[in-house]
Structures are given as structure tokens and as C-alpha cells.
């Protein structure tokens with residue numbers, strides 16, 4: 001018996017990757033259901049300055065609002081729930097809330113999550129613009145400023161090295177004791193960069209000077225212009241708990257081919273959950289590729305490009 005599908009495609013994730021996928025597919029007149037539990041990394045961005053068309057920058061929340069407004073006339077079904085995928089023979093069942101959806105294709109746009117420093121006020125500090133995560137995004141604005149980098153393993157030195165392009169006034173805050181590799185010891189020496197070992201007791205914003213004050217038990221307070229968090233991140237995996245056969249990289253990213261299709265036929269992945277540069281433009285590019293391919297495949301390969 002033929003399956004009665006609820007939608008052509010389900011999109012899991014309502015960040016830029018998911019919203020732009022929905023826009024493309026609806027403009028191709030495909031039926032779409034978009035699931036989102038509203039934890040896009042974009043929410044944390046006080047000002048995006050590297051996005052095409054926004055010379056004066058735009059806040060992450062404003063960008064999300066604009067994308068929702070752009071999508072609204074195309075009326076996709078939007079479900080504000082956590083979705084879980086169950087693979088059937090050549091289609092998928094999705095469980096969200098109390099409901100089930102049967103779809104032909106899926107786009108995973110579930111993003112990733114940053115590890116946060118062990119303090120409660122990180123969201124507030126982020127909003128104030130004194131805690132940052134992505135020097136590719138905003139390193140330029142930090143040129144010649146006094147910057148701290150919070151790390152807890154050798155891996156965190158990658159951000160330190162990247163930041164040397166913008167400032168030499170760097171201080172590494174190592175929250176856990178570990179032995180840096182010889183390459184990083186050489187880097188520390190070359191930069192004449194201080195390393196402060198020991199857990200954080202507080203991070204606070206100084207209203208008057210606009211500075212961030214870093215407090216560790218074993219050191220006097222340190223005033224900096226801004227601190228980058230380099231404590232790692234992980235791909236959000238709530239959607240795929242019940243899914244088998246999905247290949248991932250060593251770091252946990254979903255592996256995809258040139259059309260963004262994963263090792264599970266019919267399941268695509270875009271944006272931060274794929275091994276690629278974690279940037280809005282990249283997520284949006286992935287979305288265009290995945291959704292156009294899905295449309296072509298569903299149209300029995302009547303390709304237009």
C-alpha cells in the first residue's frame with residue numbers, strides 16, 4: 001500500500017540553515033514541516049558584521065525575525081517541538097510532541113552547541129559584547145585590543161593562534177591543568193603571552209569602563225576588553241537518537257556528499273552540524289544546495305541546473 005505522506009520534506013532546526021531550506025522548498029511548491037526548539041546559536045550574536053548586504057551589521061535576533069518574516073507568506077507548517085527521526089524503508093517518520101509525521105526527505109539543520117564557562121551570567125556578558133566565541137566572525141573588531149582566551153585543553157590554542165592576526169595583547173586563561181604541546185609552548189613564548197592556570201571564580205562587566213574583569217582564586221583580578229570562549233562545542237544530536245547508519249566524522253559532525261546528503265539516503269544535513277566553516281553564509285549555501293537537490297530528486301530528476 002502506498003504511504004500517505006504528511007509532507008514532502010521535514011526540516012529539523014530553525015536557525016539560518018533550516019529557515020533558508022524551508023524558504024527554497026516552499027518556493028519550489030514543496031510541502032514542508034519545520035521543527036524548531038528555538039536554540040539557534042544566532043540568538044547569541046550581538047552584531048553580525050560579515051553578512052552580505054548588512055554594511056552596518058544586524059543583531060542575531062533581528063536576522064532571525066527577518067528570516068521568519070520572509071518565510072511567512074509561504075506558510076510552511078512550523079512545529080515548536082523537539083523532533084526525533086525514525087527511519088522506515090525508504091521514507092521517515094518523525095515524532096514531535098504527541099504527533100507523528102511521515103515524510104519523504106529530511107534536512108537536518110540542528111546546529112551545534114558551545115561549551116560554556118562555569119558561570120551563570122554568560123548570556124548577559126555575551127549580550128554586552130564582552131564574551132565572544134568566534135574570531136572568524138568578529139576578530140577584526142578586536143584589533144589591538146586586550147583579549148583573554150578561556151581554554152581547557154590544547155585544542156583551545158587554535159583560537160589563540162588565530163587571534164594573533166588581530167592583536168598581540170593576549171592572555172590565556174587555562175581553566176584546567178594540562179600540558180600544552182611543544183608547538184603551543186613555542187607560540188606562548190613567541191607572543192610573550194601570559195598563561196593563567198586555575199578555575200574561574202567570577203566574570204563581571206564593569207559598567208564604567210566597559211571592561212570584563214576575570215577573577216580566579218589564584219590570581220589578582222584581570223581587566224580585559226573581551227574574552228573568547230574556546231572550550232569546544234558539540235553537534236546537537238537530539239533528532240538522531242533512534243537513527244542508525246548515519247556516518248559522522250571523528251569530531252561528531254554529519255558526513256555529507258556534494259549535494260549535502262548524508263550516508264542515510266534521503267537525509268540531508270546543512271550548517272553547523274556538518275563539518276564545514278561554522279558561519280551563517282555557509283549554512284545558507286548548504287541550504288540552497290540541499291533543498292534544490294531534494295526538489296530535483298522528488299521531481300524524478302528533472303534537473304534545472
Ligand SMILES: Cc1cc2nc3c(=O)[nH]c(=O)nc-3n(C[C@H](O)[C@H](O)[C@H](O)COP(=O)(O)OP(=O)(O)OC[C@H]3O[C@@H](n4cnc5c(N)ncnc54)[C@H](O)[C@@H]3O)c2cc1C
Pocket residue numbers: 012013014015016017018035036037038039040041042044045047048049050081082083084109110111112114126132133134137138236237238239270271272273278279280281283
Ligand atoms: C556568539 C556567536 C557569534 C557568532 N557570530 C557570527 C557572525 O558574526 N557571523 C556568522 O556568519 N556566524 C556567526 N556565528 C555562527 C552562527 O551562529 C552559526 O554558523 C549559525 O547559527 C549556523 O546556523 P544553523 O542553522 O546551522 O544552526 P543554528 O542557528 O544553531 O540552529 C539550529 C536550530 O536547530 C534546533 N534544533 C536542534 N535539534 C532539534 C530537534 N531535535 N528538534 C527541533 N529543533 C532542533 C535548535 O533549537 C536551533 O534553533 C556566531 C555564533 C556564536 C555562538
